[in-house]
Amino acid sequence: MAKAQDIDVAASEPFRQAGARVVRVRAGELFEYGDGVLDTRDIERVHDMRVASRRLRAVLEIFAPCFPQAEFKGVLRDVKQLADALGERRDPDVHIDALQAFSKALLAANKPGVARLVEDMRARQSRGNELLAAALERARERGLHERLLALADEAEAQPE
Amino acid sequence: MKARRVKGLDPDGTLADNAERIVRVRLDELCSFMPTAGDPDEIGALHDMRIAAKRLRYVLEVTGPCFGDYAKTATKHVKELQDLLGEIHDCDVQIPETVAFAERLQSADAAALREAAGAADDLDPTLLKQAPHAREHAGLVALQVHLRARRLLLFDRFLELWDDYERKGFRARLEYAVGERSDDHEAQRPLASGAP
Numbered sequence: 001m002a003k004a005q006d007i008d009v010a011a012s013e014p015f016r017q018a019g020a021r022v023v024r025v026r027a028g029e030l031f032e033y034g035d036g037v038l039d040t041r042d043i044e045r046v047h048d049m050r051v052a053s054r055r056l057r058a059v060l061e062i063f064a065p066c067f068p069q070a071e072f073k074g075v076l077r078d079v080k081q082l083a084d085a086l087g088e089r090r091d092p093d094v095h096i097d098a099l100q101a102f103s104k105a106l107l108a109a110n111k112p113g114v115a116r117l118v119e120d121m122r123a124r125q126s127r128g129n130e131l132l133a134a135a136l137e138r139a140r141e142r143g144l145h146e147r148l149l150a151l152a153d154e155a156e157a158q159p160e
Numbered sequence: 161m162k163a164r165r166v167k168g169l170d171p172d173g174t175l176a177d178n179a180e181r182i183v184r185v186r187l188d189e190l191c192s193f194m195p196t197a198g199d200p201d202e203i204g205a206l207h208d209m210r211i212a213a214k215r216l217r218y219v220l221e222v223t224g225p226c227f228g229d230y231a232k233t234a235t236k237h238v239k240e241l242q243d244l245l246g247e248i249h250d251c252d253v254q255i256p257e258t259v260a261f262a263e264r265l266q267s268a269d270a271a272a273l274r275e276a277a278g279a280a281d282d283l284d285p286t287l288l289k290q291a292p293h294a295r296e297h298a299g300l301v302a303l304q305v306h307l308r309a310r311r312l313l314l315f316d317r318f319l320e321l322w323d324d325y326e327r328k329g330f331r332a333r334l335e336y337a338v339g340e341r342s343d344d345h346e347a348q349r350p351l352a353s354g355a356p
Contacts, residue, residue, distance in 0.1 A: 004221070011176035011226035011341045018175040022222055058218035061163065062182060066171040095254060102306060106299065113299025117261055155171070 004055055005029060019063030020152040026056040027148035030082075038133055040125060043093040046132070050086035056148075057083055066155040075151055078144050085135030089128035092121045161208040163215055164189050179223035180338045186216040190238075191331055194322060200315050203252050210245035213238050228340030230333045237330055244318050251311035258307060262300040265293040 007025050009018050033049035036042065057079050064072060096118055103114045139145075166185045169178050193209035196202050217238040224231040269291035276290060277283050288294060325331075 007222065009175060009223060009225055012174050014171070015169070015173055015175050015178040016171040018223075019171075054214070055218060055221075058215065059222060061215075062179075062219050062222065065169045091253075094250065095257075098250075098254075099303075102303065106302065109295075110299035110302045113262075113296035113301075114303055115299075116265070116293070116296045117258065117300065117303070120261060 004052075015063070016066040016155045019059070019066040020156040022059050023056070023063065023152045023155075024149060026052070026059050027145060027152075030056050030079075031145050034136065037136070038129055040093075040129060043090075043097065046086060046089050046093060050083065050090045053079065053083040053086055063155070067151050068154050071147070071151055071154070075144070075147050078139060078142060078147075082135050082139050082144070085128075085132045089125065089132045092125035092128055096121045096125065161211045175223060176226035176341050179219065179226055182219050183216070183223070183227075183338045184335065186212065186219055187331060187334055190216050198319060198322070200312075206245060206318075207249055207252070210242060210249055213242040213245060217242055226342055228337035228342070230337035234330065234334040234337065237325060241318075241321060241325075244314065244321060248311060248314045248318060251307050251314065255304065255307045255311065258300060258304050262297065262304065265296055265300070269293050269297075 005025050007022055009022075030049065030052040033045065033052050035045075037045045037049050039045065057076070060067075060072070060076050060079060064076075067075075099114055099118050099121065103111055103118075106114065164185055166182050168181055190209065190212040193205050193212060197205040197209045199205075217235065220231060220235040220238060224235050272292055273283060273287050273290070276287050
């Protein structure tokens with residue numbers, strides 16, 4: 001399960017300085033979880049990356065005034081798109097997991113209906129995986145990680 | 161749900177002063193959904209409250225160490241609330257999905273039985289056994305019952321949890337805590353952010 005890295009903060013430090021540091025760490029976490037995320041046999045990987053994307057999006061929104069707005073808007077949009085794609089994969093993962101657990105407690109006569117729904121969810125999971133693969137490729141092509149780091153640099157470079 | 165705008169943020173101001181403004185707005189946003197979200201039929205309000213809890217949680221996770229001790233307790237409370245609202249939301253998504261799926265199979269079976277009846281004057285009930293999804297309907301009904309019952313149970317837990325927070329003065333204590341500043345001379349450790 002995704003545990004966010006602890007980030008030291010000081011109450012009196014400049015907002016922009018804290019924002020730059022926090023965004024660098026959260027951006028690093030997002031891409032760190034990217035390895036093996038398309039493997040549907042291990043649903044925790046996509047879960048970890050999705051949580052990391054939520055945390056990154058949240059800190060971008062918290063520290064929004066610290067960043068040059070034109071670049072910021074494009075980066076935030078790309079992070080949201082990646083987060084949405086992670087959701088498209090994660091939602092059926094969660095549903096399948098819950099259905100399989102539920103099915104274990106069922107009478108034999110009730111199992112086929114739930115199995116049929118799992119089958120339907122597997123197809124949705126597969127479509128979600130294709131969307132996620134495309135989103136990951138797009139993030140790579142558009143240099144999302146590098147743009148996030150550049151955004152943090154620019155926040156810090158502003159005169160205090 | 162679009163987040164309420166936080167006015168007066170200053171990139172050159174201190175982290176704590178800016179974070180205080182954000183937390184106050186996000187806390188007010190969260191609390192504003194009650195009592196509306198306390199109505200089990202207000203699914204939209206409950207969903208928005210979950211998003212508001214998520215926003216408050218993440219700002220507290222990052223900036224909580226700037227404030228008084230209660231900020232740490234509040235972060236745990238908000239996480240617990242967000243998790244519970246997330247479970248309820250899962251039911252709110254899965255119930256209509258399951259209903260729609262069951263209806264698709266029923267419609268398919270009805271069409272197949274009509275086809276099988278051919279030119280008969282009326283439908284022979286014994287044809288039901290031949291329906292392509294005959295063995296699947298019962299499990300889907302059981303699932304719908306389970307999801308609806310689980311939603312009722314989780315919603316009761318949500319009401320109890322919120323009552324508990326109100327009794328403990330969650331809002332007032334967090335508002336007080338964000339007015340305090342932690343000692344800048346000490347090493348400031350962030351909150352354990354733990355599970356998502």
